[in-house]
Amino acid sequence: xxxxxxxxxxxxxxxxxxxxxxxxxxxxxxxxxxxxxxxxxxxxxxxxxxxxxxxxxxxxxxxxxxxxxxxxxxxxxxxxxxxxxxxxxxxxxxxxxxxxxxxxxxxxxxxxxxxxxxxxxxxxxxxxxxxxxxxxxxxxxxxxxxxxxxxxxxxxxxxxxxxxxxxxxxxxxxxxxxxxxxxxxxxxx
Amino acid sequence: xxxxxxxxxxxxxxxxxxxxxxxxxxxxxxxxxxxxxxxxxxxxxxxxxxxxxxxxxxxxxxxxxxxxxxxxxxxxxxxxxxxxxxxxxxxxxxxxxxxxxxxxxxxxxxxxxxxxxxxxxxxxxxxxxxxxxxxxxxxxxxxxxxxxxxxxxxxxxxxxxxxxxxxxxxxxxxxxxxxxxxxxxxxxxxxxxx
Numbered sequence: 001x002x003x004x005x006x007x008x009x010x011x012x013x014x015x016x017x018x019x020x021x022x023x024x025x026x027x028x029x030x031x032x033x034x035x036x037x038x039x040x041x042x043x044x045x046x047x048x049x050x051x052x053x054x055x056x057x058x059x060x061x062x063x064x065x066x067x068x069x070x071x072x073x074x075x076x077x078x079x080x081x082x083x084x085x086x087x088x089x090x091x092x093x094x095x096x097x098x099x100x101x102x103x104x105x106x107x108x109x110x111x112x113x114x115x116x117x118x119x120x121x122x123x124x125x126x127x128x129x130x131x132x133x134x135x136x137x138x139x140x141x142x143x144x145x146x147x148x149x150x151x152x153x154x155x156x157x158x159x160x161x162x163x164x165x166x167x168x169x170x171x172x173x174x175x176x177x178x179x180x181x182x183x184x185x186x187x188x189x
Numbered sequence: 190x191x192x193x194x195x196x197x198x199x200x201x202x203x204x205x206x207x208x209x210x211x212x213x214x215x216x217x218x219x220x221x222x223x224x225x226x227x228x229x230x231x232x233x234x235x236x237x238x239x240x241x242x243x244x245x246x247x248x249x250x251x252x253x254x255x256x257x258x259x260x261x262x263x264x265x266x267x268x269x270x271x272x273x274x275x276x277x278x279x280x281x282x283x284x285x286x287x288x289x290x291x292x293x294x295x296x297x298x299x300x301x302x303x304x305x306x307x308x309x310x311x312x313x314x315x316x317x318x319x320x321x322x323x324x325x326x327x328x329x330x331x332x333x334x335x336x337x338x339x340x341x342x343x344x345x346x347x348x349x350x351x352x353x354x355x356x357x358x359x360x361x362x363x364x365x366x367x368x369x370x371x372x373x374x375x376x377x378x379x380x381x382x383x
Contacts, residue, residue, distance in 0.1 A: 005253050005255070006252070010252045013250070013252055017263070018262060021265075028270045032274060032276065036277045124360060
């Protein structure tokens, strides 16, 4: 096999291979750019739709600082007044960042939650995405203090063997609610 | 060596998981469910087939001393292509497999087949070898995934037939080693008679 190695043909060969490969990547990147953007947007819209009540006009993304953290959120407006907020809330779970989309009504009631991204253990913490018993607990919750799991003296039943994930989830929802309260108050003033 | 035996060698004689014991990182990490195992296997199959074809074409003209860098660039290119395609058309699978897709670049199976087979054989043989080994890997991962999903979650391909939580250990790393070990024993006892 293989040709004899000289400095010239080695350099030439590597340069050519790298050039061709980058050209291929450039083409594939250009071709898949739009579908990737579309897929990401679709996932985002779906999760917002899931956590907000039907109807109402959705705003573009808004960013605001609260309590030293930056929150991205979307406002759903019905009859000229904000009807609900969809807040992107990130905390640290067991395996890495846990990002939720939390739908909150202006009075601080949680409408629904959905998981945008997580790196929890498959089969354990990852169930925060699929375990309906766990996920249904958040609907209609109107916390007046930080939400906690039963193990820490709160009301949320944690996912079996995934207390850390459940804690992170509770914290993310709590943060989102606190954040919505602060912006809803501001708007009233 | 007949064409047919090149194809079937990947399943039994050269089975990457149970005989060559290559690519253990994705094998142990992504087989938490049957679906994840299948997706990982197919992703590797895609890269393996394409890189085998291109490397068998390139091998005669690449100077000996730089053949490894050239192969790695070729493999990395196909993995990146795969990443873009998965992100665009199967975002859910991309999300679950996440980190393990870029890691296909350093999967020993891909470079292993390039070094052991594709650079000494023609295009057609290399293609068949890629398909054979790739399917062997896919089937092995899916089987491990099925066993772990049944024991750990009481379901197969997401279809739940045992209520309750299942044996948690099988979803986590220790279960991966146990299942792999027992399947390897069974495989070597009943299938690998050479």
